[in-house]
Amino acid sequence: MSIPKKYFRAFQMGLQSAMEYRADFFLSILSGGFIILIQCFLWTAVFASTQNPVVYGYTLPQMISYSIMAGLVAKMTSTGFEWEIAEDIKNGGLNKFIVQPIGYFYYRICCFLGRKVLQLGILMIISLFALVLCKIYLGFDLQLKRVLIFLPFVVLAMVLNFLIYYCISSLAFVMTEVWGVFIAAGQGVLMLSGGIFPLDIFGEGILKVLSLLPFKYLVFFPANIINGRFYPDEILYGAINQILWIVIMLFVSNACWRSGMKKYVAVGG
């Protein structure tokens, strides 16, 4: 089988898997919607209780749109394959990838993108619908050009998140019980990426430190593009940083996996 055909099959497998577990996906959107709902109620109450039209540098429509978009972008970029990788490492499922002419990294990323493509489409429609509602009811300044700029940033964020979790999943080579680390990492990444609150709440100093890390490009940056909080040069700078982080994480994940494979004991082989 030719290389493109081989990995396209992996992509198809991911797509099929997403279609198979569609009920699970919709229910996860529903449960994720609760957090967005809490945030919307919270910020509406905050703005209703103050004379100041701006809180943390956001107006009410911007804050509501941020809360909605942060929740949805976090869902768009979410992974889940790390559990499968840990299972492969623990139970020897990785063995077949060692002996077969298929690269584990390429297989995983193709599966991941296949799984995401359908979800991304649905979440984009939901996002657009929510933003239009924000525009109608809150007077949110929704601009088509921002939406168009937002799209490639989300795709890059997805790839960056994949690489971050691919690195984290390599911990399964050295830890037998890695579930706690995965859950902690998931919540930690969500916090540091601005998935719970905009990073502005941490203050100028911490925001500067967080800007040196890749996480802000997962949620905070794409969500605020929609909000129109960045000038064109800042967006360009953000795009360069995001791509730079993807390249860095590629090298880091490669190094982690190379070192992990040296420790790998092919259980059941």
Next chain:
Amino acid sequence: MFRLYQAVNKHMKIYVLFMKNSLIGYMEYRANLFAALTMELVYLFSKILYVIAIYQTGIDINGVSPDEIMLFIGTYIIMTAIYTGLFMDNFYQLPEHIRNGTLDIYITKPLSLQFIATMRHVNFILPVPNLIAGITMVVLACQRLQISICFMNAAGYLLTLLSSTCIVYAVFLIPQILSFWTVKSGAITEIADRCWDFNNMPMTIYNKWMQRIGVFIIPVFFITNLPSMFLVDKLNHVYAVWMVIAPVVFLTLVRVFWNFAVRNYTSASS
């Protein structure tokens, strides 16, 4: 009356044994212990993030000051400790018992099936960081709000927490009981878990109707709000009476529902 006393006494003794077994289990699998601790610390920080976000604004949200919000979130964290420590593991395992037929073994035991299936495991690890942080936040908020930490306040607060604990048990067990019919309950569990997050903030941020539903019909807001309202002296007579009645109503309801569900149980192993 004497038989009731005997039954309670027997179950209490067994519960101590359950606690002992759970503790031994945790000491045995120390890798799990550290993994759970790491996970809970990160979750705890994300809850504290709400306090940070509100405190920095310095705004009274719908008449609730930042200090009062710290009290609410502190109570929420204490209740999270109680839920994760006493119930969560058992509730998550219930669908497994039904699917794998391990519930059969429990049926044969000379104990209440509901007791053994829903209270067998006690988690000693997850509640620790939550209890420390939650109690610290409540005490700190009380000091800032100049609420005296006297015997009456402490006893009253503990009683309201006890009432909330009964509600937690009833409200979060009901979705799991549905697995007697659905067998798999991953999505139900996830939605129920997300409902827990509604306690993250005082219910005053929601509109009146949501508050009424959240206190009287699906008493999710009951859990954190009412104990905190008692401390800041905002608990009106209706809520005070409801704090006594609600646990009885919902525990009875869950008992009836459990018995009904067990009658529909078809063993997976036979």
